[in-house]
Structure formats: C-alpha cells, structure tokens
Amino acid sequence: MTQPSLLQRPTLDKPFAGPDAPEEKDLYTCVHCGLCLTSCPTYLETGLETESPRGRIALMRAVYEGRLPLSPQVVRHWDLCLACRACEAACPSAVPYGRLIERTRAQVRRRLQRPLRLRLAEAVVFDHLLPFPSRLRTGMGLLRLYQRMGVQGVVRAVRLLRPFPTLASMDSLMPRLPDHFFTARGQVYTPRGTPRGRVALLSGCVMPLVHAPTMRACVRVLTHNGFEVVVPREQVCCGALHIHAGRLDGGRALARQNINAFLGCQPDAIIVASAGCGSAMKEYAHLLKDDPAYADKAHAFSQMVRDIHEFLVALPFTPPQAPLNITVTYQDPCHLAHAQRITQAPRRILQSIPGVRLVEMHNPSRCCGAAGSYQILQREMAERLGQAKLEDALSTGAQVLATANPGCALQLEAGARKRGLPLRVAYVIDLLDEAYRREASAPG
Amino acid sequence: MSFAPSHTLGLDPALLLPPERRGAYAVDGLLPSLVVRPRSVEEVSTVLAAAFQEGASLVPWGGGTRMALGAVPRSYHLALDMTAIAEPLEHSPANLTVRVGAGITLEHLQKTLRAHGQFLPIDPPLPTRATIGGIMASSAYGPLCAGYGLPRDMVIGIAVVHANGTRTKSGGQVVKNVTGFEMHRLYTGSLGTLGVIVEVAFKVAPLPKEECTLLALFPSAEGALGAGLAVVRAGLSPMAVEVLTASAWPLVYAPTLPLPPKDKRGYWLLLRFGGPPPAVARQERDALALCQRYGAGEDAGEVARGEEARALWRGVADFGWREPQPPLGVRISCLPRQGVQALALLEEVSSVPPLVNPAIALHASAGVLRAFWSGGIPQDAIPEVSNALRTLRERVHALGGRMVLERAPRPLKDLIDPWDVSAETLGLQRSLKAQFDPKGVLNPGRFVGGI
C-alpha cells in the first residue's frame, strides 16, 4: 500500500542534470510551509496540492532525488503551472519559483519525448517564428488578409478549425488586427520641449503587430515627457516565451542579440511596455551569468531595463490635464506585480488622469489565465481563469479594464468579445495617451 | 438500590455533617442520606472512590445557589459539600491569572483580585454564596458576558476528581496552551456529571480605570434592543448591554436605590462602559447619541457612576435570584436580533394566568432572555402552565432558539423537560457520560437527556 521509496530511498536515476538543472540550493529553500497555496490560481481553481507551488516543488525534489521517475504524469502538473509567480510574492523563504519552473521545464524538454503534435507546434513557434520579426510580420499580414477578406468569419461560422483545437484557440484569441503594424526600423522620435534624455524602446514580437496603436501610444507618451525615443533596428523577441517553455538556449540567443542591439545605441534607459518582456529582460543578468562574453554586458543591460509605468512614475511624468470621465479597473499582469513587484505605478498613472475613477477588483492580481503560450496550450484552465477575471472586472462596474501586458490584453479582449461584454480592454498607457491627446486638441 | 442513611461508606466521621443538617441539601424536595464535607482534594477523592465502590449516587454542592437547575435527580444518596475546598487561592497579578479552589466563593475571589486592580469578568447571581466550582459546573454568567464572554472563555485549566476517585487535570496556568485536549471546556457547564471540579485556573482582566453606566428609557423593545446592538456594532465595546422591562425592576435591586424612576413604563437599556477616562467619555457621548437616534426620549439618558452603578449592576446580575425567589423562571437563547421576537413571545404567553406579568431581562448582545414569574403557581394550574410553556418552547424553536427552565416547582418539572438540547447530539453526550461515569453515580438524572 505505501511506497516508502517515494519518501526515502532514492531508487531511480537522477534525471535532472547539466548547467540548466534546477539548483539544489533553490529546491531546498522551500520548507513546505504552504503559505503559497492561496496565491496560486491553479490551486484555487482545483483545490489540489498537486496543482500548487508547494506540490510542484515537492515533485521537482522527488524527481531530482530519484524518488520519482520523470513521467508525463508528473510533467502534467508542471505544465498546468502558469508561471505567474504569484507564489514568489507570498513566499516567506524567498524561493525563486520562477527560476525553478523554467529550469524544470528545460530538463523536461531535454529528457522527455513530448507528443509529436506539441513538438511540431513548438518548433514552428519557437524556432521559426518568434526569433524572426520579419516572418512574424509576414504571418500576421496574411492573417490580416484572412480577416479582411471575410475568411475568418466563414471559418468561425462553419467551425472549420474544430478538429484542430490549438489552431482554433489561437484563432479565437486573435483580435481584429490593426491596419498598420509597428515596425522596428531604427526610428528616432524627437522629444517635445526641452529634452530630458534618450530611451530605447523594446518593440517586441507580438505586441507591435496585434497592439501596434499601443506601441505608438508609448512613443507619444515618452516624447510628451521630453524623451528622445529610439527603436533599435536589430532588436528581436525578448525570449520570455522561450525561457518560460524551458528553451533556455533559445532564450539566451535572443538575449545576446538584444543586448547588442540596445547597448549599441547607448540609451539612458531601456523601456518596455510589456510586463512579460520587461520581467525577462531584467533577468538577462541571471540568464547569462555563466557566459563569460556576455555576463557583464547582461548585467549592465538588466540594470537599464525599466517598465514604462515604473519609469514614468519615477520621473515623475507630467500629469494630463484633459479628463476622460470613465470608470476603470486595473488588472495586475503577473509579470509586473509578482515578477517585477510593480503594483502602484500603473495605478498612480490611472489616478493622475482627471475624471478617471479607479475601482479595484476583489482579486486584481490573480492571473487572468493568459500566461504566454499557456492560453493556447492549456485552454480549459485558461478559460476558467479568464472567465473569473472578467466576472471580477464586471462586478466593479468599470467600463474599461486596464492592463499592461499583451498576453493579458489578448486573453481578456477575446473573452469579452466572445461573451459580448460591454467592457473595453486597454493598456494603461493607451489611456494616458488619450488624455494627453485630448489635452492637445482641446480648444485654448 | 438500597442505601441506608446509617451506612457511611466507611468514611472518616469527621467528614460527615450531622443528619439534622440534611434538610439544607434538598434537591427538588429529595433529601440525601448523607452529607459529606471533605476538607481537601485527597478527601474528595477518597469520598468519590468509596461512593463509586458502593454505587452510591451523589450530588456535588457549592453554595447551592443554582440547585433548582436541571431535572429531578434519579437517585440521591450523598450530598458532597465542596465549600471546604478553599485552596489554593493563588493570584499572579503580573501574569493576569489565578488558581482557585472550587469551594471558594466568587466574591472572596474578586476581593483578592480587586486588591491588585483586577477581576474575574464573570458576574453570575449571588456571588457571596456562589462558589467557583458551582459557577463552572453550571456555566453561570451575568451581564458581563457582553464584553468578556462566558465562563468557558475565561477558564485556562481545570482539575477534577472523576467518579472513581481518580484525579486529573487539563490546561494549566498559562493563557495560551494547546497541549492536549481541552477537557476544561468539557467540564465547564457539565453540571458535575463527568467529574467533580476541585480547582480552576482563569485568566483575569484588569479593572477598567474608569466606568460609567448609561440608562435610557425607550417606548419600544425594538428601540432599546436596536440601540444596544448599534452600540456594539459601532465598536464602543460596552462591558454590558442589558435590556429590562419595566416589570423587571422589582426583581433587580433593593428599594433604597434611587435609580431609576420605577414608575416609568417602557423598556430600559443599561449600558456599562469601562476604560481610560477619555475613552469612557467618548463611549458615553456616542452611546447617548445612538440611544436618541433609536427613539430614547431626549431626557431619558441618565448616568450612574461609582457605588451607585456598582449596586445597580449587582442588582441586575442578581435579577430573579434574590429572596424571595420567584418560583418559576426560564432562560431563552436566540440570535441577538431576535430578542424582540422572543420578548414578544414571552409577553404573549403571559396572557395565561398565572403566567401574567413576567419580569424580563435580556443580555441583549448575547441573545439571552431571562423571565421570572413571581406569583405562586397553584397545584391545579400546573398542567395549564406546562402546556403554555411547551407552546412557548415550540415558538422559540421556530425562531431557532432554545428555552431552559431555570427554576420550576417539581410537579412542573415532571411534566416538562427543564432542558432543551438538540436530540441529534444526545447519543454522543450519553456516550461521553458512559466513558467518564460508567456507573452513573454523579448527579444522576439531573442533566440533559436523563444523563
């Protein structure tokens, strides 16, 4: 009945090895006190210890010590993790959970044959699309065509994609694409008024395509506050999605390219509008710490990275004068609130806009279920969390649900669209930009 | 079981009281064969072991103030007078705790504590006679339950002697303790049916620096209760929140007291506050405003302080218990808000003679009403009274409440169960009794469900 080997005698090979294995020191920092449980969205949804941070670490430890074989059954529990890192903020022992799950995923990729369908899909996305901005742009251009020609409507109407759940969920997430993408061509935007400095802007991979107007808003907000904005031409995807999926080497390659691209234009700060990207870029230093050629540069780079809200509030930014007269609720992106511990800056920006009434949700910092590729690969849990988030938002009576991350924005837009909710999803920066522009166009 | 009064269980004659004293130990008209008054815990243990051996039933006695409580004993051989267990009395002022022998009276204990500016915040009736053991066994409390809770909340340890003479303890002298099961809560309110309490440890409280009592007269019960509960909700932390009907006053205090004007009709709300002087001033001010908002007359707020207030609260705590004791009394528990409905039920039942004009007092924030009927109950009215009480109990149940007879003539107790507990736990309660007192010698028949 009992299996003592599960608790004691290591009987198996130890499958975690190599430079990217979870570090023993990190694994043993956890004292299984359980204070993380109620911060974990998947634990709250399921009530299962297996779907909690403490449980996942216990499984990592068991596999690490050779008490439990690395099997698809075990991996399932790590796969269901959103890597939202809400548990890190709750942990009294400072367990670096994000690092542990990334490295565990790297080990899983290395050791375990995943289903062909998944491997193919991942290979396409991670090896052939994300690293190449031009391919992404072309792909999105085709998609835009697909939308504009009415094909999407037909496809959705006849449920053509039903046999392909991954494609179907990608399709359902896709908002109406903008007429013009935001492309990094090495542009330099001149500041308004007296120049205060020079910043380099990450354009990112998905955001300049699906949320191009927000990227333009970022540029306007920064120039409005007196900054010259450079958009380095050679920049690529930040690598966050690779890293979260345990493809650390792929992430490192992208990191090196970005370091070269950004340090090359000698900015005062590197500004990031996407929470997920900012979090990954602040961690380049750790990612490349064992690369003698890049360790120092990565450290310098990470020191310069600023989330745009963090940057603006620290300036401080010029408060807008024109009112918006809307009720807004703010959803904390996990990679802003938990990974970067930035919760007040976006709220301060919202509160600075005349006429904006900020009403808090019950659980503003609970993951919305987007979590990068999670919303595509773990559709069911993502849907449950998205639904809960939207209900929470609706209960505030807000007209606008503000956020600060493309994954969250896509997930929430798709959910609101699907249910036909009277809720506009916007970036905090969009709203600030609107207020600035209204001010400019105001008579007198 | 045959048990002759001459049979002394082989006990040391020095422990026995002379037979002529037996009259003072009647329970529901029954007299014991023997009265034993042990002088130490060892002697209590010896007596219980001897009685257990013989299967002799016994009724523990403290000050005898609440012996009217409960059902008629199934058998009654020994009265165990615990009043000589006067040790220890160990007060540790800096620890805010006290250890006290079961036979010590509450007033004696309070005097010791007061000398150090502290008190045990439990104020059951008749403290000069009520003993600590009796108070704990019957879970007796008074108006202070609003601010401090019940006896079960103040107890931190208890020592008992079990039916077979074994001595055990639980808890201790520390205010925070989770070492072992909380047996002391089990013994609290168990009416001596699981063991005889010989020693109790309490956490005690500092006496407030200043006190003040506010009296307000309301035209309606809703107003008085509403104001009382609003004072609690507002965080004004009253020590006591008592609502009295006009007819309650004669049972409350000695006629020499000037407060309050007894001729005024209506419902009185009595609020007791304590704390640092500026806080008490604020409590008084805010409470008065709330009373006025709930319909108290502009001039109805009277304030009592010092000796006057102490005597008033003493009188309220003794409500229904001073001589001459009314022959019939009930205690109704309900949700605090339902106090008004429960009050209405009591007034309704009181249209049946001889149940007219009950004196009613509420621990308002606790949802506990006490009603006493002072008139005599003629023998031939017993069936009718019993029916009326049964109807009252049914209506109280419909509110989700409970009704216990605090005091009733024996013929009435034969017709209506003085206790009122949910039937679903009786099996569990009986099996507890069987574990602790397998022969059923401790207070047999007096507790719930015939325990």
Next chain:
Amino acid sequence: MQAPSALAHALRRIVGEKYVLTTPEALLVYAYDGSVDRSLPGLVVLPGSAEETVQVVRTVREAGWPLVPRGAGTGLSGGAVPLQGAVVLSLARLNRILEIDPDNMRAVVEPGVANLDISKAVQPYGLYYAPDPSSQKACTIGGNIAENAGGPHCLAYGVTTNHVLGLEVVLANGSRVWLGGKLQEEGGYDLRGIVIGSEGMLAVVTKIVVRLLPLPEAVKTLLAVFREIDQASSAVSAIIASGMVPSALEMLDRLTIEAVEPAVHAGYPKEAGAVLLVEVDGLREAVEVQGAQVEAICREMGAVEVRSAENPQERERLWAGRKGALGALGRLAPNYLLLDGVVPRTRIVEALRRIRAISEYYRLPIANVFHAGDGNLHPCILFDERDADQLRRAKEAGGAILKMCVELGGALSGEHGVGLEKQEYMPLYFTPEDLQAMAKLPQAFGSADFLNPGKVFPQGKVPTAFRPTTRLPADAII
C-alpha cells in the same frame, strides 16, 4: 481492510473521477504538512460538499481504513501527516462562505475557507474575524479549529475557541450533527469546545459558525529598543501589570536582531539587546492613552528608543523585522529547531536566562523571537545537521527547553499543537491518569483508531520532535 483499488472505486462513485488521487506523484504531495514529519497516505479524496463528506466517511470506515482530515496543510506539528497509510480527506473544495449575518455579527463558512478570506468577506460590513495565525492567508478555518489556532492578536482577543460558536461535523459513524450553533451557548456538554483543538481526532468539521467583531477604529504600533533583554522582559511585565492588555506584544532578542537587520533593514540599532513590538487598538481615545502609557513604561524600563506608527505603511515597516525574523534566522545556520513552549508571563526573564544557560551548555546559539505578551516562547536552536554531535546537542537542548517550560509552570505547546512532534513529551506535562481521561474522548466519539490515529498521545517511540529541518517556515509570527 478493503483493497485500495476497491476503496478508490467506491470513493470515485461519490466524489467523481478527478477527486480521488492514487498515483505516486499525488500521494507524495499529501505526505507532508508545514512540519518536518512525512508519511504517505493510502489515497487522497476531496469531497465537494458536506453530503459527499458523509458518504466518504462512511465508505472509508466500512472499508476499514483510517482517515485523516486535512485543510491547507500549513500546520507545524504534523497534525495533517497521515500515519498508517491512512486515507487523506482534503477539505480544500469545501471553501464557500455560506452566510454573512452582519446584524448578529456571525458568519457561516465551510472548513476549506482560508482564515483571512473570512475577514476580507466581512470587511465591507465593518467586521472581522479576530484570530490571526501568521499563516492566515493560506491556513483554513477547519485547520484552525483542529489546532485551536492563535496568532499575535490573540493576546487581547482570544484564540479560535473564543470565536467559534458552532460546528457541523461528521462523526465517525457517518452521522452529521451540529455541535453548538448560532446561539451564544447551546445546552448540554460543550462538544464544540472539545472538538476545537482535538487535532482532527474526534470528528470531521463541515460547517462553522464564527463570531465577528467590529473593526477597531484606530490602531497604534510601537517599537521599543532596549540594550538588555531583561529590561525588555521587565517592560512586558510592567505593561501587563499597568492594567491594559495590548492587542499584540512581541519580542526579538539580540541574536535575532543581528540576523534580521542585514536581511530586512528594519533600522534596529546595532547595540540593541532586545526589541519590543507593541500594538494597541480600539477607540481613538483609548489608543492614544494606552499608546502613551506603553511608551512611558518602555522608557522607564530603559528603552533607548521608542518609535510609533499609525498608518498602515508605517506599521508594516515596524512589523517587517518581526515578520522577517525567522526567514532571516534560517540564514545564520543550515538548520534550526523551533519550539513553541509557553511559560507564565512572570517567568519570561527566568526562562530566557535558562535558555541562555542551555545554549551555553550545549554550545549552540539559540535565538528568541516570540509572543512575549502571553509567554509563548519560540526558541530557535541553530545548528548544522551534517555534524552529528551538533545534531545530538540540538535535540538535547530542545528537550531541556521543554522541561524548563514545564518546570516554570508552563506547557509544551502554546499554539502549534502536539501532533507528531511533541507526543512523546506529553508525560512531562500530564500524568497517565490525565492522558487516560483525554483518551476517553475518541472512545466516546467512536473515532479511536479511525480519525487521525497515532497522534497527540505518546506512542512510546523516540521523540520525533527534534528531528531537524533544513529550514523552518520563515514567516515570522509562527
């Protein structure tokens, strides 16, 4: 005893496929709680309602398996660790707040609700649930009932038993009954009072009526710095003796301060030998008076500095050192052993002196960070388990401290419970007769050898209390 597969099958028919766990990876994560002990369950079942719980209890009972109820598994004494390959009954899915009755200041909740979520839910009514164990964000009210949990603010407001009026429970025979209820007091034996603190050995709780209190309108936190720990201890006694009961009264000793300062930057002066954290709450007027009084007493007792805070941010800063203390201590040595013995408040000075002597005798550093207001010590013995002799000395020092607590008139555990950790030390405190009397409860409830067997009572084994842990839950206020 029925075969595991047959039992699993029967249980799946009650709770559904997803909520009976039998795989090795699932069993493994239910083998522990927040303490050091581990033991694998036979299987894990998670009912979704009280009705399902009844059927689960009946089915497991009929199958002849023992059963261990579990909340969030944050306990620190091994209460939720399943012995004998027992079935773990997780109540995590019973997590609804069923009723809030602001008028009567009560709420009805299910056992899987997190402690803090009750206060959050009733906060709009200006109410809160008072007991606040340090794990209150995660620990469940059901687990709080099993352990009769406390917290820093129980000094003024009392522990779980003082705030729970009624319990709906499933008894070992599968019947579902209410013990107590919404009323202040129900008649008969206080069955509610004995199930609270019974460490899951008497019944499975499925609903709880809690009492709520009005939120205090003002809170003031003071931090007093002393050169000598005896001065701080005297200040504790003086505050209690002055006729007030602060809502919290916590102490950190020199070793703790040395560990905390570099980690948390709480701003404690280096020369500090002890720090007191005192909180008073209630009416503004009372808080003002008592705050001033606390400050005066601390200064009189030799405090070199007293700081105060009245807004939430400042309060948080003052508490930071206290809350980060155990996490910081974990960095001083690879292992530490944490006890939660309690002594009368009058004996704190002596207890700390004797802990110092024990520390010197066993040549191991011992840090103290604890609930001084109620005498609830938390000595942390720092050591390195890789050194066998240190390990032995740490265990012996732990035993010596527990003995000392009992000798000074205290007890073995102030708030963590006995569980597996201290069961072999029970004879230090209780006579065989005391323990026999307690053992009558599982007999009367019919739960002996069925619900959470092998806990609380000494089993004649080598004490497990002092099995070392790499690090302990770092969060502070244990």
